[in-house]
Amino acid sequence: MNPKIFLPLMMIATIIVPSIPKLVQAQTQTQTTRIGDLGTPQGITISGKVQSIVGNDFILDDGSGQVIVDAGPRWWREVNLKQGEQVTVTGEMGRAGEFDAFRITRADGSAIEIRSPEGPPPWAGGPNRAKPKK
Template sequence: MKLISLISFSLLTTGIITLSPLVVAQTAISSLRDTRTITISGQVKSVVGNDFILADHTGQVIVDAGPRWWQEINVSVGEYLTVVGEYDEGEFDAFSITRPNGQVMQIRPQFGRPPWAGKKD
């Protein structure tokens, strides 16, 4: 019986490890709710500093990529991006931004305070 439980646990653990990429599956912008760590993709519609509007076929959202004085991200209107982050109080806080060519811009860690917290702009 213990052997079966151990095998079941091993299979369950393996299944969880295998399925973990599904946790950050792409989410439609119109379905965003305050939550942690989700992935969205879309086209940049406008840019102001490090904030930009990202739109997909379901809607649009403001993406906050941190203060420009900390790290300038330089995205362009019309560019297609994939953003991993969290939706909080009507805007999407970016953890990372990926371009179609695979270039990844790290914005901040997923957990804890952003590196610019407590610093002056």
């Protein structure tokens, strides 16, 4: 084989091959994201302790940082969390810097479904507007 082609191919293989197990591992694992490491992807799961509550918004602290969690309007579904409660929240970072909740899971495993991760929230109007059953 031509050394001008072989050497660059070997350099690429040296970089790519060790990365493959890491890519496969990252795709097969589901893990909780630390609040201090939040970015913008959808379907993030965070866990922590409820620090304070105002309506359906609450501050969640996991020891690495705090974030305001928006669980939608109270008229849509009241979440009734308590200060000091340990919860796991699945959602996404919103444009306003708040974490928009799709689902809140309590320490006992019971879950509060807020909304689907698909499309805009149902309280914003549109085809998903039907109020959830209690």
